[in-house]
Structure formats: C-alpha cells, structure tokens
Amino acid sequence: MSTLVQTPSAVAAAPSAKPVATPFGGRIIVGLIGVLLAVLVSGFNENVTRIALADIRGAMGIGHDEGSWLIALYAAPSVCAMAFAPWFSVTFSLRRFTLCAIGAFMLLGLLSPLAPNLHVLMLLRALQGLAGGALPPMLMTVALRFLPANIKVYGLASYALTATFGPSLGTPLAAFWVEYVGWQWAFWQIIPTSLLAMAAVAWGLPQDPLRLERFAQFDWRGLLLGFPAISMLVVGLIQGERLDWFESTLITTLFLGGGLLLVLLFINEWFHPLPFFKLQMLGLRNLSFALFALGVVLFVLLASSMIPTSYLAQVQGYRPLQSAPLMLWVALPQLLALPLVAALCNLRWVDCRWVLAIGMGMLVLSCGIGSHLTSAWIRDDFFVMQMLQVFAQPMAVLPLLMLSTGSIAPPEGPFASAWFNSIKGFAAVLAGGVLDALTTARLHFHSSMLVDRLGNNPLALDGQGAGLAQRLHQQAVVLTSADLYLYVAVIAAALILIIPFVPTRIYPPRAA
Incomplete structure (x- = not known):
C-alpha cells in the first residue's frame, strides 16, 4: 500500500513544494514516538474534567451545571480539529504544524488551573481542545507516510493504541494526581511528556516546505459551515441528558441548527474541487x-x-x-x-x-x-x-x-x-x-x-x-x-x- 497522506494530485504545486523524501531510519522512529506521546497525553487530558470535576468545582467555586460546560467546550473544538487538521498539516508542513499544536496544547494546559474565573477556564479548555484534537490525525499521517510497507501495520497499531491504551490509562492517572498531589496536576501532568514529544518531533521528522499556494483552493465555505455544525451537534449530545433532550429549547436548537448546517456542508463538499x-x-x-x-x-x-x-x-x-x-x-x-x-x-x-x-x-x-x-x-x-x-x-x-x-x-x-x-x-x-x-x-x-x-x-416495608x-x-x-x-x-x-x-x-x- 502506498502512502496515505501524500498531497493530492489535484492541488497544483511547484516541484520545490513537494514533501521531502526521507529514508526510513532511527530519526523517523523517534519522530513517530514523539507524535505518539503527544497523542496519548492528549487522550489523557480528555478525562481531566470528568475525573477531577468535583475537585475543580470545589477549588473554583462553580456549580454542577457550569462544570458540565467544561466537558462540552473541550470536546466540541477537539472533534472539529480532527476534521480540518489534515488540510492544514499539508499546507504548513507536518513537522511545523505538529510542533505548534503540541506547544499550544501544553501552554494552555499550564494556564488552565491558573484561570482567575470560570469564563477564562472555559476559553482555555476550548482552545486546548482545538490543539489536542489536531494531534491524532498527525499520528496516522506520520505512520503511513514514513514507515516501510512491511511494518506499516505497526504504525496503524500505534494509532490504535490511542483508542485502547490511552483512554484506559488516562483515568487512573487523573485519579492519582487528584487524590495525592492536587487537582492542578490533573492539568499539568501533560507538560513533561509534551516537552519530550516536542523534542522528538523536532529532531525526528523532516521539514517539508510551506505550501501556501493551497489557500487559492481553500474551502472557506466548508470551514464556516462545518465548524459550527460539528460544534453544535457535539454540545447537544453532551448536554442533552442534563437538559432533558428535546424538552429543552437549547438542545432542540443545537440539533436542528447543527443538522441543517451539516446538510449544507455536505452539499458544498460534494462540489468543491478540494473539500475537507x-x-x-x-x-x-x-x-x-x-x-x-x-x-x-x-x-x-x-x-x-x-x-x-x-x-x-x-x-x-x-x-x-x-x-x-x-x-x-x-x-x-x-x-x-x-x-x-x-x-x-x-x-x-x-x-x-x-x-x-x-x-x-x-x-x-x-x-x-x-x-x-x-x-x-x-x-x-x-x-x-x-x-x-x-x-x-x-x-x-x-x-x-x-x-x-x-x-x-x-x-x-x-x-x-x-x-x-x-x-x-x-x-x-x-x-x-x-x-x-x-x-x-x-x-x-x-x-x-x-x-x-x-x-x-406493605409487609416488606416493616423495619426499613x-x-x-x-x-x-x-x-x-x-x-x-x-x-x-x-x-x-x-x-x-x-x-x-x-x-x-x-x-x-x-x-x-x-x-x-
């Protein structure tokens, strides 16, 4: 099987803008491990607001309803980023885009426990979800682009690790930090591994040239339709049970609006020359x-x-x-x-x-x-x-x-x-x-x-x-x-x- 992530031939590019041909070796393995570490800590971070929510609420003085939005506002941009990140990684280069995503993810995790109020924390978590969601597609890209054919399946296994190993390990780690160290470390646990991941990616992955000419065919309409469509549906699904689903005007609006935008997105994507x-x-x-x-x-x-x-x-x-x-x-x-x-x-x-x-x-x-x-x-x-x-x-x-x-x-x-x-x-x-x-x-x-x-x-109630x-x-x-x-x-x-x-x-x- 050939590479999964080569630039589509439909996009015109100068010969000098083609991805760098890199022989497989130790540096590529280090780069792959770096991206894998980044994706794993991104998976760990998803469990933070679920496992440590009671401690976060107690420390910041916020209620249950407000706390539930921390989960929704992290998940929505995270799912959106998974959809749109592959296009941007080709345009800005795989190495550069991955390093920026890891750096932003780490910095936002550092700042989150220091937020002065709930609204700032929500903003930080939403931005961190955007950065964290951009990382999983990069792992699939690296594995399938650089690994030789006979071991490409092992690259897919590294991606599968993020769906099996990551979520199962993230919960115990978050519980440990909250129980023994402090709720802030449920956020800060990502910092050491993110630094290691950035060093491995910077040394191991080749630097492709910028391909800014791709913006001539950028699917602006798809982004403007898709981002709110996905976000509205994700928030509706997460908040639906708490607000009693379609008995809530908000949930009904989110589903109807998100569904309509999604239909318009698919119509646009069908005819666009370079869709997402x-x-x-x-x-x-x-x-x-x-x-x-x-x-x-x-x-x-x-x-x-x-x-x-x-x-x-x-x-x-x-x-x-x-x-x-x-x-x-x-x-x-x-x-x-x-x-x-x-x-x-x-x-x-x-x-x-x-x-x-x-x-x-x-x-x-x-x-x-x-x-x-x-x-x-x-x-x-x-x-x-x-x-x-x-x-x-x-x-x-x-x-x-x-x-x-x-x-x-x-x-x-x-x-x-x-x-x-x-x-x-x-x-x-x-x-x-x-x-x-x-x-x-x-x-x-x-x-x-x-x-x-x-x-x-009634006799069963006696003595109860x-x-x-x-x-x-x-x-x-x-x-x-x-x-x-x-x-x-x-x-x-x-x-x-x-x-x-x-x-x-x-x-x-x-x-x-």
Whole structure:
C-alpha cells in the first residue's frame, strides 16, 4: 500500500513544494514516538474534567451545571480539529504544524488551573481542545507516510493504541494526581511528556516546505459551515441528558441548527474541487463499513469502561482511584497485545475481517458475563471481563484501520484521514450521549418497578429505616448496569453478523 497522506494530485504545486523524501531510519522512529506521546497525553487530558470535576468545582467555586460546560467546550473544538487538521498539516508542513499544536496544547494546559474565573477556564479548555484534537490525525499521517510497507501495520497499531491504551490509562492517572498531589496536576501532568514529544518531533521528522499556494483552493465555505455544525451537534449530545433532550429549547436548537448546517456542508463538499470531506469516497465499501463499525466499536469500548466504574462508585462507594486498577488491567497489557495483533494482521494468509469478528465476539462474551452483575460484585469480580478485553480491543480496532486505508489510492489519503478521525471523535461523543440516555431510561424503569413492588407488599416495608431510598437506588443501578451490558452485547453481536457480507478482503501492504 502506498502512502496515505501524500498531497493530492489535484492541488497544483511547484516541484520545490513537494514533501521531502526521507529514508526510513532511527530519526523517523523517534519522530513517530514523539507524535505518539503527544497523542496519548492528549487522550489523557480528555478525562481531566470528568475525573477531577468535583475537585475543580470545589477549588473554583462553580456549580454542577457550569462544570458540565467544561466537558462540552473541550470536546466540541477537539472533534472539529480532527476534521480540518489534515488540510492544514499539508499546507504548513507536518513537522511545523505538529510542533505548534503540541506547544499550544501544553501552554494552555499550564494556564488552565491558573484561570482567575470560570469564563477564562472555559476559553482555555476550548482552545486546548482545538490543539489536542489536531494531534491524532498527525499520528496516522506520520505512520503511513514514513514507515516501510512491511511494518506499516505497526504504525496503524500505534494509532490504535490511542483508542485502547490511552483512554484506559488516562483515568487512573487523573485519579492519582487528584487524590495525592492536587487537582492542578490533573492539568499539568501533560507538560513533561509534551516537552519530550516536542523534542522528538523536532529532531525526528523532516521539514517539508510551506505550501501556501493551497489557500487559492481553500474551502472557506466548508470551514464556516462545518465548524459550527460539528460544534453544535457535539454540545447537544453532551448536554442533552442534563437538559432533558428535546424538552429543552437549547438542545432542540443545537440539533436542528447543527443538522441543517451539516446538510449544507455536505452539499458544498460534494462540489468543491478540494473539500475537507470527499463524499464520493463513501462509495468505497470498506471505508464506509469501517466508519460505521468504528462507531459501534467505540460505543462498546466506552460502555465497557463506564459501566463498571459507575457501578462501583454508586453501589460499592469506590473513589476514582480505587476503580483505577480496573482500567489498568486493560491498559498495561495493551503494550504487548497490540504488537501481537499487528503481527497477526501482517500475515498475508490472515483475513483481518475474521480478526475483527473474533475481537467483537470476545467483547460480546465480556459484556455477556457483565449482564449477570449482582449487588455483591466488587472490583475483582470484573477481572475475567477485563482480561477478555485485553486482546478484544486491539482485535476490534486495528482491522478497521486496515479496512479504511487498505483500498485507498494515495491522492485520496488526506480525505480518508479526515473522514476516519472526525468520525472517531464524533462517534465517541455520540456513544456517550446514547449511553447516558439508555442509563437514565433504564434507571427510571427499574426504580419505578421496585417502588411498585414495595407498594404492593406493605409487609416488606416493616423495619426499613431511612436508608430504604438509598438501597432502592443501588438496586436500580445494579439492574440498569446489567441491562446495559446486555444491550451492548447485542449491538456487538449484530455487527458480527454483517462482517461476512459488507467488507471485502484486503491484504497487508506486504507479507511479513
């Protein structure tokens, strides 16, 4: 397979403006590691406002509603940046753009805990989300542009690491800093690794020339339509559950306005000579399937991490740091599991579609075990489920990367990168919104059923103290968690059923 990220031939450029041809060697490996470190700390940083939100609110004197906007205002520009960053990296050069993104990301993280008020903190977090969201596409670009064909799959594995290892490790790290050092270090933890990443990128990646002539074909209309469209939809999904979805005028406006702008964006992108999103590429079966399956996989992975931690917090009273080993059981073995899965997928006789099916099957089994959850479960009872996910997660993510890039011609590379990364970012937010809605619906259902049973059996109330309401809530949480595991298992199983029929087989770039 040729490079995924070469400049499209549709863009006229002088010969001197072409990307620098760089032989593979130690410097490229160092550069790749630098970008990987930057993307990983970007992933860690996403969990900061979720894990440390109570401490941030207490330190800055802000309420729950205001605090929820910190999450939304970070996620929206982050998803937008994933969509538009590939174009700017080609124009300003990969090395220069990556260094600027890491530097801005680090500086904004340094300033965030020093914000004098909530509004300044929101602005800093929004700008940091923009810088952090620009980094994941750069990792895919570096891996597929510079790595030789026979090890290109390992480059994809490094990108997959950010979807499996990064989120699982980010939660324990944030919990550790908040518990033992101080809430400010939940923000400042990124600084040492970002400095190391900048040094590695500056030394390891070649410097391409500026390609400012690309602005002659810049898709201004696409940017002006796409940025608010994506932002409105992301904010609507994150705030929807808190504001009761379409019962809220704000949420209704965000969804309708974002949906309309998105339609206008796609119409513009269809006719633009150099769009951010090339809609014609959705006619490629493997790419379309990979984008759809990515949303399903991210939903399953998000549920697999959120359900047990929420259960342990609400039923067993665990603090975030006490739930951290649950995430570490999955995160740390990924460092071994991902290279092994990459080596398997790099064998010519191995069909990555069946690797995907087996990985999804293991996720189904893991969630099926979770559907038997009871109020007696503690952290160690989740061990078998988490161990199944050690190999299930990379086996589900890496084949999707191969399917989405394996049949793409070099000129289509930047468009495929924009599609994959923007769908990855948006699907994660969508999965969170769907999971929140399902959780609330099932929690209300089980709470009502339990109350009705007690009301129909007055003798069961004898001797019950003031803690009855709390015990009812805990039991409703247990039943809801079991239901969610079952739903997730069914969704994952449904994806397995279409794998033999939709995607076509692709081979690794060159047999190992």
